[in-house]
Amino acid sequence: MIYFDNSATTACLPEAARLAEQYMLEGYFNPAAAYAPAVRLEKDVSRAREAISAQLGAHANELFFTSCGTESNNTALLGGLGAMRGKGRVIVSAVEHPSVYEAAVFLREQGYDVVFAPVTPEGCLDLEQLAGLLTPETQLVSCMHVNNETGAVNDIAAVRALMKRVSPNALLHVDGVQAFMKLDPVPCDLYSVSGHKLHAPKGVGALYIRSGVRVRPYLIGGGQESGMRSGTTNVPSIMAFSAAVADYAEHRTEYNSNMLAVKKRLYSDLSSLRDVRLNGPEPEKSAPHILNMSFMGVRGEVLLNALSEKGLMVSTGSACAAHKRGRNRILNAMGITGERQDGAIRFSFSHYNTEAEADTAAQMIADQVALLRRFRRR
Numbered sequence: 001m002i003y004f005d006n007s008a009t010t011a012c013l014p015e016a017a018r019l020a021e022q023y024m025l026e027g028y029f030n031p032a033a034a035y036a037p038a039v040r041l042e043k044d045v046s047r048a049r050e051a052i053s054a055q056l057g058a059h060a061n062e063l064f065f066t067s068c069g070t071e072s073n074n075t076a077l078l079g080g081l082g083a084m085r086g087k088g089r090v091i092v093s094a095v096e097h098p099s100v101y102e103a104a105v106f107l108r109e110q111g112y113d114v115v116f117a118p119v120t121p122e123g124c125l126d127l128e129q130l131a132g133l134l135t136p137e138t139q140l141v142s143c144m145h146v147n148n149e150t151g152a153v154n155d156i157a158a159v160r161a162l163m164k165r166v167s168p169n170a171l172l173h174v175d176g177v178q179a180f181m182k183l184d185p186v187p188c189d190l191y192s193v194s195g196h197k198l199h200a201p202k203g204v205g206a207l208y209i210r211s212g213v214r215v216r217p218y219l220i221g222g223g224q225e226s227g228m229r230s231g232t233t234n235v236p237s238i239m240a241f242s243a244a245v246a247d248y249a250e251h252r253t254e255y256n257s258n259m260l261a262v263k264k265r266l267y268s269d270l271s272s273l274r275d276v277r278l279n280g281p282e283p284e285k286s287a288p289h290i291l292n293m294s295f296m297g298v299r300g301e302v303l304l305n306a307l308s309e310k311g312l313m314v315s316t317g318s319a320c321a322a323h324k325r326g327r328n329r330i331l332n333a334m335g336i337t338g339e340r341q342d343g344a345i346r347f348s349f350s351h352y353n354t355e356a357e358a359d360t361a362a363q364m365i366a367d368q369v370a371l372l373r374r375f376r377r378r
C-alpha cells in the first residue's frame, strides 16, 4: 500500500506506540494521586510539556494538553472570547478547518460580528482584504498557519503586524495542526497542535496560550492542566506525543526535505499528464507535505476509489469533510469551481514515503485518469 493521506492522520512512530503501551501497562497511575509512582508520572508529564513547548519557542507553563486539535481550536476561540467583555468582531479566514470555521459560525449565532476573510487564488489569507476588515472593535483573529487541503502557508508575522496597528487588543489564534515541526514557530497569542498529525497516537493535542492571555476553560472539573483543562491526564498519549516530537526534532531537516522531494517528484510526474491543474502555491512555496491537483474531466471521489482499489490512499480534501456532500468550501474560497473542483485530489506525505512511491503512484494515477476519461467520453 502507498499511503499519501498523512494530513488526515499519520502512522504512529513505533517507539511512541511502545512508550504509550509501557505507560498503559505499568505507569497507569493517576498523576494527581499522592503516592510515589504517581508523583513520578507527574514529573514525566512535566518533562513532556517542557520538550513540546520548547519546539514552539514557548515556556512550559504556556502549554496545555488537550484531547486533539479540534479541542485546542474550540478552546482558543470560545475560551479566548469567553474571557473578554462584550461581543465584538471576530475575523476568521475563509479556508479554516471546520473546528475553527464551525466554531465561528456558532459564535455568530451567539451574537458576535463574525467575518470570514477572503483568500488569494493560491489559498493564502489576503492581507489587503484583512487590513480592510480589522477594526478597533476586533476581539480575535484566527488564521491557520498551513492549510490542510492545499499546503498554503500564511504570513502570520504580517497578520500580527496589521493587527498591532488597528486592533492592538485583539487576540491572534493560529491553527498550527498542519504546521507544527514542519515550519518554524510564529509569534501569536494562541497556537493549536495535534499529536496524530505527527506520528503520535490519536487523542492528544495541545494549546499554547501566551503568558498573560486570559482564556476561559472549556472543560471544568478537577482542575488539571492548571485549571485550564479538567479531566484525568492522558499520560500514555502525552508521553508518546513527546517521543514523536523528539524524534521529529532530531531529524527535522531530513524529514522535511524528504517529504518535499516526494512532493516535487509526484508534482513533476503528474505535470506531464494532459489537463491537470495545481491547486495552491507552487510546491517550493507551500508546506513540504501537501499537494493538491485537479484532473479535469474526472470526478475526484471516483478517482479516489479507483486508486484505493489499486492500493494508493489519497483524499479529495479534509477527512472531516469527506462525507459531506456538495461543494468544497476551501476550493470555492480560492475561486476553484466546476470541473476543476470536482476533479481535485489531495496528496499528503510523511517521511516514511519515498520518491519511488511517487513514481509508482503517478503511473497508477495516469492509468486510472486515462481509463476514467475514456468512460466519460462514451
Ligand code: PLP
Pocket (backbone or CB within 6 Å): 007, 008, 067, 068, 069, 070, 071, 073, 097, 099, 144, 146, 147, 148, 175, 177, 178, 194, 195, 196, 205, 318, 319, 320
Ligand atoms: N486543524 C487542521 C488544520 C487540521 O488539518 C485538523 C485535522 O485534520 C484539525 C485542525 C483537527 O485536528 P484533530 O483531528 O486532532 O482534532
